[in-house]
Amino acid sequence: MMMLKGELWSNLGSTMAAIMFVYAMFRQYFPPQLQDYIFQYGKKLSNFMYPYIHITFDEFTGEKIKKSEAFSAIQNYLSDKSSANAKRLKADVVKDSQSLVLSMDYNEEITDEFNGVKLWWSANRTTTKTQQFSFYPAADEKRFYTLKFHNRHREVITGTYLSHVLKQGKAIAANNQQRKLYSNGAGQGNRSSTTWTHVAFEHPATFDTLAMDEKKIREIKKDLVTFSNGKEYYAKIGKAWKRGYLLYGPPGTGKSTMVAAMANFLNYDVYDLELTTVKNNVELRRLLIETSNKSIIVIEDIDCSLDLTGQREEKKKKKKDDKNEGGDPIGAMSKNEERKESEVTLSGLLNFIDGIWSACGGERIIVFTTNHVEKLDPALIRRGRMDKHIEMSYCRFEAFKVLAKNYLDIDSHPLFEEIGNLLEETDMTPADVAENLMLTSDDDEEGETCLKNLIEALKAAKGEARKKAEDYHARLEAEKEEKEKEQTVEDNVKTRSNFSQTGERQWNHLVTPLSHIETIILCKIFKSVFKRRCFARQRLLRLILNYSYYF
Ligand SMILES: Nc1ncnc2c1ncn2[C@@H]1O[C@H](COP(=O)(O)OP(=O)(O)OP(=O)(O)O)[C@@H](O)[C@H]1O
Ligand SMILES: [Mg+2]
Structure with a gap:
């Protein structure tokens, strides 16, 4: 047996060497025209021997930026087919956690039939090899479906079959749809950038359970319906199909509950964007592009997520600090680490809301919630960016x-x-x-x-x-009194210093407050002069003395 294997390898080796030799001779001695001719016939021969066509559907389009809609539709379509056909299946829970959806596992192939035409689907993935060893899935894993069919059915497949698959896939998705709650967690393992991860969205809040003024609720519902039906309208006025809501009010007034009610009302997914874990504006843009249509992107407590108001001044300050930091490398390092946490800026966020990129995809609602609306930069919440401001108030x-x-x-x-x-x-x-x-x-x-x-x-x-x-x-009263006292003392000091500055007569020792002994002596003099004694006169004397101060 071992001998046979050895022989086989040596034969294969010599055959390969012979082929290489013939190919080199062919390239060297045959004229290029003849080479083309021979290649053409070679291709025809191979087509005759292997008449199948392969179409690949990648998970992402546009340099891995956006998830392909075709991929998702095919995934749904095949999940329906594969539960009957494939041998190795993956299971996923959908629709209120009530039902299981099976889809074919990777490197598995299933057959499908359409108008009597047989074709084959396979799920594949490739990974770019990295030197690092990691338990986590590789960041550059590429997933795709491959469709294989006979050359003679090309017209049927590319024409009717593929559009049938997309339509069916979308219908199945709508039927099975379990809405999702996405959050952007910090990168794991060799994934340094943050990515969306999701769980089933099962919040029970609705507008019926939301304690709020009925008129306000009716208005919000109307606004949402107009938005979700407004595809043509937004196209007509040349605006990205998105709408911004600002929910503000004290803690516990139902801002988060309102977001859940909105999602349930419109049947949208929710993307809970945690800005503090987003490294920079580029990452923010990537996260936005990855969000699906028909979704609500919510940034909770926007005033805490990012120092949006003070960021510009802070940057200037940081620059100053950098200049002064020269002598303390350890301090500088720790400060740099802090800074690395999030470099998302106000302008990055504004671009995220209504810049050029905001028009990638449509039917998106952006919600900001805050307890301190007065802290927000007016640029962030101006109409057009945050189209509707909703105050969530105390319970009436x-x-x-x-x-x-x-x-x-x-x-x-x-x-x-x-x-x-x-x-x-x-x-x-x-x-x-x-x-x-x-x-x-x-x-x-x-x-x-x-x-x-x-x-x-x-x-x-x-x-x-x-x-x-x-x-x-x-x-307040105490503070007011305190201030008044301070003011009187200040005024006195000012007046005295004014007199001393202008070289006027120095009556300072006579002005208030007169010392106790001074008052007694003056009273005695006053008494001996007028032969009368009473406190009122003492006051009178004081008044006269004060009055004389000004002359
Ligand atoms: N308007 C409301 N209608 C019905 N329930 C409410 C309402 N407001 C608050 N609640 C109840 O109070 C809880 C807290 O509300 P919620 O988390 O929505 O408040 P919030 O305004 O988001 O607070 P925070 O500013 O602290 O995030 C909810 O679980 C909900 O049950
Ligand atoms: Mg909340």
């Missing part, structure tokens, strides 16, 4: 009624009036109201207990707010 009676319906299944109750009055006087967030309305048992009386608890909490909050307000006013 309208919003409370929604919460009472959702949490307790109560439409009306005698305690509602008191609660309504208290809510008008007290600022309590929907989150706090909701917390008080959470049922803790199945008891029928529990609903009323919750309402009573809420009244107690509101009264306590009201008392606290009043105390805070009183403290605040007292503090």
Whole structure:
């Protein structure tokens, strides 16, 4: 057996050497025209021997920038076919985690038939070899599908079959669609840049469960519907098909809940963009391009994510620091490391929102949430960038009624009036109201207990707010008095120094405050002169003395 193998290899070697030799002779001695002629016939012969055509569908288009829609459609189409055909399958959970979708594994081939034509699909991947050893998947893995069919069916395949596959794939996707919540995590292993990872998006919030003024909700819904149906309109006015929302308000007023309600209303995916993990503007742009259509890109707490307001000044400061840093290499290194964290700038973010690149893809909603709208750079939130500003405010009676319906299944109750009055006087967030309305048992009386608890909490909050307000006013008064005192002393010092500067008579020892002994002596003199004693006269003397100061 070993002998046979050895012989086989030596025969193969000598055959290869002979072929190379013949090929070299052929290139050297045959004229180029004859070579072309022979190649042409060679190709025909090979076509005759192997008459199959291969079409490759890569996962990414445009230098790995954007995920190919064809790839996704084929993936869906084949997942449907492969569950019956392929031997090695991958499983994925979709649609409310209720069903499993099977798709063929890599290096697996399945057959398909279309109008009596047989064809073969295979899933492949190639990896560019790196020297580094890593447990994580390689960053430059290339995935693609290959379609193989006979040359004589070229027309049918490239014409009708492929469009049939795309259409079917999209229909299957719409049917199976489990919406996803993407987040940009830090790169793993040899992936130094951040990438989108996703989980199923299963937030139950809807506009019906959102405690907010009904009129406001109707307006937002209308705005969203107009946007999602506005493909032609946006094309007509020459604007990228996207819309920006700014949600602002105190913590616990439902900004994040509103994002979830929007996604559920429009059936969009959500991309939760964490700006602090994005290294620079280039990476930000890449992340944006990778987002799919029909999605909401949300940047929570935008004022905390990035020092957008002070960034420009800070840069100038950093430059100054760099110049001064010369003598401290360790300090400089640690500062550099800090800086490496995120170099995303305001202009990078603006470009992300409405620059040239923002038009890659369409039907995207960008949402910023913040607790401090006043801290944001006006350039960031101007109309056109953030088209709609929505204030999420404290819970009032309208919003409370929604919460009472959702949490307790109560439409009306005698305690509602008191609660309504208290809510008008007290600022309590929907989150706090909701917390008080959470049922803790199945008891029928529990609903009323919750309402009573809420009244107690509101009264306590009201008392606290009043105390805070009183403290605040007292503090203000104290500060005001303090300031007035300081002002008087300052004025006196100023006037004295003015007199001393102009060389006027120095009456300073006579002006307020007169020392106790001075006052007594003067009073005595005054008494002996006028033979009368009373405090009023003492004051009069003081007044005269003060008055004389000015002359
Ligand atoms: N308007 C609301 N309608 C219904 N539930 C609400 C509302 N506001 C807050 N809640 C409840 O309070 C919780 C916190 O709300 P949410 O996270 O949306 O607040 P937020 O405004 O995003 O706060 P933060 O500014 O701290 O991020 C939610 O889980 C939700 O149950
Ligand atoms: Mg939030």
